[in-house]
Amino acid sequence: MARILVTGGTGHLGRLVVPRLVRTGQEVTVLSRSPHAAGDGVRYLVGDWDTGEGLTAAVRDADVVVHLAGDQLHNETVAHALVRAVREAGTDPHLVNISVVGAEKVPLRSGFDRRVLGYMASKAAAERVLEGSGLRWTNLRATQFHELVLIAARALAKLPVVPVPSGWRSQPVAGDEVAARLVELAVGDPQGRVPDLAGPEVHSFRSMIRDYLDAVGSRRPTMPVRIPGGASRAYAAGANLAPDRAVGKQTWAEFLAAREPSRS
Template identity: 85%
Template sequence: MARILVTGGTGHLGRLVVPRLVRTGADVRVVSRSPHAEGDGARYVVADWATGEGLAQAVGDAEVVVHLAGDQLHNEPMATALVRAVRDAGAEPHLVNISVVGAEKVPVRSGFDRRALGYMESKLAQERVLEESGIPWSNLRASQFHELVLIAARALAKLPVVPTPSGWRAQPIAADEVAARLVELALGDPQGRVPDVAGPEVLTFRGMVRDYLDAVGSRRPTMPVRVPGAASRAYAAGGNLAPDRAVGKQTWGEFLAEHVEHR
């Protein structure tokens, strides 16, 4: 029985990965910032990313660590804390990391770039921490999740006129399809950087928002907005796309039909 620790296991992607791992028969533990009710087949261990308290114990005898924790501000420091915990524990697990397609192709050259699109830069920094750690690892880059595009579309749709970044494109993929690939990696040997996974179609962000508005029966107009900066230009140029890795099955339209109730 594989002993697998999941960081970020209570987040959006983690909630899809953890039950998949449990169904394989693995001994699954999840890092949590506070005590968590168990009952999903996983065990929860408390650790503090800021101080590192409990992380080495959490890593413990784990054979695999699926690292999903992080955000735009904390991807690099959390990866650093994880590597330190692994070393403190004297362990050498297989680290399975989730990253983002085009992490090295979206430059951040200003404070505005960093505020608006700094996630790409932070994921690249996270990758480098893990790659340079000397710990066996696998790194999967995925394109934008359907679910995250939906969150953005819902937020924008509250405005009388819906602004959409001019020229931006995306290749959205179902988060559950990414979760399935992460589980495959967790049950296999370390592979370094593996082929990216991306959705089955390249769409404009404006078109996706319009699809959402149509799905909910909204007639609110969209308005293209030019977003300044090198990072935005990279998005418009397709730096966040992987058309040769269109391995996802669910389309944006299918996702909307499944998750959005027409009013």
């Protein structure tokens, strides 16, 4: 039985990963910014990525760290904090990191690029931190989750006319399939960068938004919007896609049918 620490364990992906780890019989601890009561076979610790408080103590007893913590733009900073905590603890856990397909392919030449697609470059920077740390690590890149596309669709659908980035495509994958792969990696040996995990189909953003609107019975029109900048051009060119790694099973239509039964 391994002692596994999950950073970001209370987030969207973490809530899928943690129960799977518990079912494998591992000793699971979740690192969170706020206190949580222990339960369902999980222990919780509090840590602050900004100050570093609590991080060293959290990693000290871990055989494996499944690193899911981060946000839109600060993944590099969080990765530095994690590596620093491990070094201060004097341990050598296996770091399992989640990243995004095409992370290194999206240029950030302007502030606008950073606001629109800064997440990609932020993830690439975090990868470099972990890779250069000298620690044992495994890195999985995945395409965008169905669940996150749905969040965006619900937000955009509130507008009278739904703006959709012109030319953008996506290859969405089920978050639970990504979680299952992360658990496999966590209970295995370090492998460095492993093959990407992408969804079974490539769609235009416009068609996915239209699918959502149809599913909820909305007649709102969509309007293509040109997003300027190098980052947007890279996205339109398919930098976020991995057609040769279309190993995910659940399609966007299947996910949408389960989450948004047709009201039309």
